[in-house]
Amino acid sequence: MSLTGNNNYFEDFKVGHVIEHARGKTMCENDNVGITMQVLNTADAHYNEDRVKDTFGKRLQFGGVTISMIIGMSMQDTGENALRELGLDKIRLKTSVFHGDTLYAYTEILDKTVVDQDSGEVRFKHWGVNQDKKIVFEGERRTLIKRKPV
Amino acid sequence: MERAVLASKGNPYEAFSEGQVFEHHWGRTLTDGDSTWFSTQTLSFNPLYFNEPYAQSLGHPKMVVNPMLVFNTAFGLSVEDLSEGGGLFLGVDDCEFLIPMHVGDTLTARSTVASKRISKSNKTAGIVTWITEGFNQRGEKTIEFKRTNFVRFKDPEAVLAGLES
Numbered sequence: 001m002s003l004t005g006n007n008n009y010f011e012d013f014k015v016g017h018v019i020e021h022a023r024g025k026t027m028c029e030n031d032n033v034g035i036t037m038q039v040l041n042t043a044d045a046h047y048n049e050d051r052v053k054d055t056f057g058k059r060l061q062f063g064g065v066t067i068s069m070i071i072g073m074s075m076q077d078t079g080e081n082a083l084r085e086l087g088l089d090k091i092r093l094k095t096s097v098f099h100g101d102t103l104y105a106y107t108e109i110l111d112k113t114v115v116d117q118d119s120g121e122v123r124f125k126h127w128g129v130n131q132d133k134k135i136v137f138e139g140e141r142r143t144l145i146k147r148k149p150v
Numbered sequence: 151m152e153r154a155v156l157a158s159k160g161n162p163y164e165a166f167s168e169g170q171v172f173e174h175h176w177g178r179t180l181t182d183g184d185s186t187w188f189s190t191q192t193l194s195f196n197p198l199y200f201n202e203p204y205a206q207s208l209g210h211p212k213m214v215v216n217p218m219l220v221f222n223t224a225f226g227l228s229v230e231d232l233s234e235g236g237g238l239f240l241g242v243d244d245c246e247f248l249i250p251m252h253v254g255d256t257l258t259a260r261s262t263v264a265s266k267r268i269s270k271s272n273k274t275a276g277i278v279t280w281i282t283e284g285f286n287q288r289g290e291k292t293i294e295f296k297r298t299n300f301v302r303f304k305d306p307e308a309v310l311a312g313l314e315s
Contacts, residue, residue: 003204025193035191039219041229064222069192072193072194072195083208085247087245090241
């Protein structure tokens with residue numbers, strides 16, 4: 001029995017391929033307020049609705065949560081067999097996210113390089129959209145992924 | 151209530167100067183509950199972050215802390231010093247996960263002001279970029295990234311007048 005899938009090893013990624021990830025997620029208090037407090041982000045625009053009633057109108061989702069959620073929604077398809085996450089780059093937050101918004105994730109495989117006999121590096125571009133198909137986040141990620149067992 | 155003095159938090163745009171270093175408060179030990187909850191909450195389905203025997207089968211002593219949790223916690227620890235003064239979070243560049251953290255490790259963070267500038271379009275806030283670094287309990291750097299935010303002016307008229315003079 002294998003704990004991880006057999007279709008997401010280094011060899012399975014084709015440069016230029018674009019993935020629509022199957023699962024979306026509606027953002028709730030657990031997501032935004034939960035993670036904001038968990039990571040000691042003290043900015044109360046993310047958890048004090050009274051404070052933001054004249055500006056955003058409601059609690060603004062912490063961008064770190066949006067980034068993590070979109071990368072998370074891509075993880076089974078792009079990192080279930082990862083040995084290590086290497087880095088992120090060109091992360092841009094394009095549209096504010098609020099409780100009740102639903103996010104979906106997409107990924108393009110930008111390039112890949114063999115590292116050694118056990119692993120290779122894959123560079124992805126991820127982006128996320130809300131329920132109105134507006135881009136909320138885009139960014140690149142580099143990951144070290146297992147090579148297919150022979 | 152009438153006698154209360156606001157214990158205000160956060161720094162305005164004017165408080166930052168290039169090269170200035172902030173050693174951030176608190177630190178945080180990242181537990182197995184933290185990594186597991188964060189990973190399942192964000193659909194981050196790599197069992198390295200929530201299955202201990204699996205992590206050990208890949209040579210780790212314990213579960214690996216989800217690197218996105220390391221990123222968010224280093225970010226969170228930096229907020230009071232850097233961005234609690236208000237202004238939107240714009241983006242991150244050159245984020246490197248340098249060495250893995252394992253559950254039970256403790257993260258501390260510090261940041262250096264990389265640059266600051268006035269935005270043409272925003273009359274209430276300028277743009278500041280910081281380099282934030284995170285360290286484990288042995289002082290080894292585990293993460294580094296460059297973050298850019300709008301940061302609200304304390305005195306918009308003075309800042310914008312200084313720009314024109």
